[in-house]
Amino acid sequence: MLGKLSAITAMEKILRERYSPVSRDEEENLSDAIESLLARINDRRKTTQSILDETMRMIHRSFDFQYISILLRDNDGIYRYKVATGVSDISKKTLLSICLSEADLLDQSTYPSTSISNITKFFMSENEPYRPGEEMAFSRPKMLSRIRESPDDMLEGDFIEFFFRNRSNKIIGFIEAADSRNGKLPKRGTIIWLELIATLLGAILCDRLEG
Amino acid sequence: MAKKTKDYNQERFLLALYSQANRTPREESINEIRKFVEKCMKLDAQRKTVLDEAIRTILRMTEFKEIAISAKDIDGNFRFLAMSGFKKEAEAAMRAIVYTPADLMDHITFPAHRIGMVSEYCISEMNPYKPGEEATYNEPQLIGKPRSAPDDMMEGDYIDIYMDGPDKRHIGWIELSQTKTGKLPSRETIVWLELFVSCLSIILLNLPAGASA
Numbered sequence: 026m027l028g029k030l031s032a033i034t035a036m037e038k039i040l041r042e043r044y045s046p047v048s049r050d051e052e053e054n055l056s057d058a059i060e061s062l063l064a065r066i067n068d069r070r071k072t073t074q075s076i077l078d079e080t081m082r083m084i085h086r087s088f089d090f091q092y093i094s095i096l097l098r099d100n101d102g103i104y105r106y107k108v109a110t111g112v113s114d115i116s117k118k119t120l121l122s123i124c125l126s127e128a129d130l131l132d133q134s135t136y137p138s139t140s141i142s143n144i145t146k147f148f149m150s151e152n153e154p155y156r157p158g159e160e161m162a163f164s165r166p167k168m169l170s171r172i173r174e175s176p177d178d179m180l181e182g183d184f185i186e187f188f189f190r191n192r193s194n195k196i197i198g199f200i201e202a203a204d205s206r207n208g209k210l211p212k213r214g215t216i217i218w219l220e221l222i223a224t225l226l227g228a229i230l231c232d233r234l235e236g
Numbered sequence: 237m238a239k240k241t242k243d244y245n246q247e248r249f250l251l252a253l254y255s256q257a258n259r260t261p262r263e264e265s266i267n268e269i270r271k272f273v274e275k276c277m278k279l280d281a282q283r284k285t286v287l288d289e290a291i292r293t294i295l296r297m298t299e300f301k302e303i304a305i306s307a308k309d310i311d312g313n314f315r316f317l318a319m320s321g322f323k324k325e326a327e328a329a330m331r332a333i334v335y336t337p338a339d340l341m342d343h344i345t346f347p348a349h350r351i352g353m354v355s356e357y358c359i360s361e362m363n364p365y366k367p368g369e370e371a372t373y374n375e376p377q378l379i380g381k382p383r384s385a386p387d388d389m390m391e392g393d394y395i396d397i398y399m400d401g402p403d404k405r406h407i408g409w410i411e412l413s414q415t416k417t418g419k420l421p422s423r424e425t426i427v428w429l430e431l432f433v434s435c436l437s438i439i440l441l442n443l444p445a446g447a448s449a
Binding site: 038056070221 | 246249251273274349350353357359386387401420428430431437441
């Protein structure tokens with residue numbers, strides 16, 4: 026049995042060692058980055074644009090994607106790109122001009138996709154998931170026809186969408202991610218983290234946006 | 237325009253790669269937080285309902301047996317609004333306590349050891365409670381019992397994890413005590429709880445107008 030003073034000293038030592046605030050691995054770093062993002066954006070004084078901007082930058086910094094964008098549903102029911110990073114100026118101009126209706130989000134003939142969870146869709150380059158003219162929204166449109174040499178390659182034209190919803194389950198926006206830094210498909214863990222971020226973004230924005 | 241056809245081999249590869257069946261415990265624990273947020277958005281959006289759901293999630297995902305959540309009331313003081321794992325008498329004693337914002341900064345009355353960005357560990361031997369608050373423990377007669385090993389989690393030990401609002405002002409905290417093994421919780425548990433608590437803050441601060449306690 027430990028005496029009172031020695032018990033306190035021993036406890037403090039074990040608490041310091043076990044719970045040292047220095048992150049020990051990539052997962053802890055991500056957890057810290059998300060907590061810090063939430064602390065910054067969970068403020069009604071912040072504009073929607075600055076919330077989207079900070080979220081996009083955090084994802085771009087913390088995950089393996091070079092391209093990140095976020096779309097929101099406007100009051101007219103049309104989804105539009107609000108922020109984007111990792112694209113050329115020409116691509117960005119094309120992105121900002123794209124208007125998507127609710128029907129477009131479900132249109133498998135124009136935008137074929139694979140649902141990898143109830144909030145995430147993967148769009149494969151081979152299926153040409155874009156309308157004529159939207160090729161210019163990609164940074165390297167000439168590479169859109171490149172052959173996938175290995176199934177775990179992430180090609181120009183592959184992209185992933187993470188949907189977020191309001192309280193009535195209506196999609197109010199989505200995060201789009203593409204162009205992994207190592208040229209490979211993202212890990213399952215990355216998808217799960219981004220699904221959490223998307224859902225949180227929905228919780229923060231749902232009362233700011235019309236349903 | 238020709239109909240676009242899917243590459244089904246690649247689709248099968250994707251579905252296998254991202255299959256929900258092969259998730260690691262860590263991936264599953266992150267997904268549990270997402271499911272919690274999603275569920276809270278669909279609840280009747282009352283604060284008490286959200287706090288009760290938070291307690292159920294923590295009980296399911298961690299080794300803690302006693303959980304209480306204190307939140308800021310309209311008078312600016314803090315009260316325990318949701319609890320689990322306490323005897324009737326202890327729960328009644330907890331419900332009667334009112335903490336002022338000054339109490340939250342009072343590290344003389346409530347000495348604590350920081351174990352995370354927003355987490356503190358209160359060691360039983362340092363008597364981290366006001367006189368009279370012994371009644372809030374399930375087994376107050378065990379307070380002061382010598383610790384047999386430094387990694388024991390004893391009656392009287394507890395962990396507070398704070399929920400913050402804008403400008404880092406506390407909007408409440410989760411108090412945890414008594415693990416199933418009687419030992420200190422793992423580092424992973426505290427890391428998970430801090431993320432969970434910061435998501436809970438998001439829910440509480442974004443309850444629809446008119447939501448009540």
